[in-house]
Amino acid sequence: MATIECIPNVSEGRRADVVERIADAIRGIPGVRLLDYSSDASHNRSVFTLAGDAEPLRLAVLALFEQATAAIDLRTHRGEHPRLGAVDVVPFVPIEGVTMDECVALAKAVGAEVSERFGVPVYLYEDASANPLRKNLEDIRRGEYEGLAAKMASPMWAPDFGAAAPHPSAGASVIGARMPLVAYNINLNTDRVDVAKKIAAAIRHSSGGLRYVKAMGVKVEDRNLAQVSMNLTNYQKTPIFRVFELVKREAERYGVSILESEIVGLVPSAALVSSAEFYLQLERFSDGQILENQLRHL
């Protein structure tokens, strides 16, 4: 059985009854697990975390769209978080026994059905988008719901599915597939934030560093430490150990060493196993040798 994670972001974080109706609709789909959901009132936004195989997830996301588009009206929606639609973003993330291509196919199938059934235009993003200008969520969302009608009038911003005009109350939705994020921080043996900032600039993609690294240098106030705070957006192509070794090398340049590192939140076990493989110089190793994988697949 494949495991795909899906994290729909919905533009409602204040009316608990609406959030509960959406949660109940998800729970009503056999084969889907609702792992978590939480609402932020100031953002006026809720994030649902679902897991399951492709077909039950497809049904769950459609059920979520049905509830959200019936209850949410972007014309009166206010909140701090940028948003384009009632169901704002829906990423599908491959976890186990499933390829990125299969998640892309799922995103496209759901996108097509959403535009047909609910009249909501859909943009594909990240790995599901073939258009390099429309991979980045922030680019697609720029201008938000309020600027959407004008933006969609430009041929450059014709949606991937549906008409080139916003749904009056539900706006548009961004649906796609991406790798799981790993939030990874490295604490330095120094309080010099300027060093952390220089290291961050050296290793992050946006300023010439590693392809799947976002990084910034910050101060951990309560411990008086400088930290390189990172998001690793594809742990397969830019693995944790390479980031760690590069930070270590750059830190040496300033006479600084690594105090410790930390993973914030969840991490796929493969992201850690690949670091063990690297440092132990493991050859001829396959995922099938991990005992838990054997037990799970039998």
Added chain:
Amino acid sequence: MATIECIPNVSEGRRADVVERIADAIRGIPGVRLLDYSSDASHNRSVFTLAGDAEPLRLAVLALFEQATAAIDLRTHRGEHPRLGAVDVVPFVPIEGVTMDECVALAKAVGAEVSERFGVPVYLYEDASANPLRKNLEDIRRGEYEGLAAKMASPMWAPDFGAAAPHPSAGASVIGARMPLVAYNINLNTDRVDVAKKIAAAIRHSSGGLRYVKAMGVKVEDRNLAQVSMNLTNYQKTPIFRVFELVKREAERYGVSILESEIVGLVPSAALVSSAEFYLQLERFSDGQILENQLRHL
């Protein structure tokens, strides 16, 4: 749900019908998965690999005893492998969501029931044994079935469960709990087997090295390489990374470096995750952060 592995070794490797009857008896217990079984005719011995929670495993091992004691007679059994009983050894191995103490309790419960129901005396071994002289399987089995009556007459070898005399046809059984073994080899950048032998002697427990390491130096003939070939008998207390680093340091002494390492067969993911934690200097990390663990437990 807890996952315990159980690997009963049965003294029958030639009569396929007997082996199949045992396999069928195991398959008949709901909640137990028969992951593997294989027979060796020259050893005249079969090894079954089962996984499940404590209660179904208890029933499966009793069902195995019922079939094996009915079909196997040690008085006429011949084979290359040393053995004490029809069901020779039954280790329980904690895999996930279960402690060693729980596996010890299971071994004792099964041992008591085996002696009562089938009249087979039982020795506890490894972590299930409180007697330091009776932890090691080889010590308990020394003398084999043929020497068992004389051995059991000594108070030192009174069994943990049952009478101090062998079952006429089924001998005695050794039941216990142990950590999973990790078969781990390190290939050196040299063909000098003497270097591999010296490193093996330096790192193994028996000659003064790490507590849970068995090691020997061998030649990998087809690649003309020297290898340190190891069994790690408790990867929690003697972790892989510490073995790797010690071998690397000892090899330097002879001007030799590590070419690569390899894990033979299965390995619990925790054994690799702990190496990632070590090399990445990960702090504040818990198993609950591994995505797959979250998905499995919900």
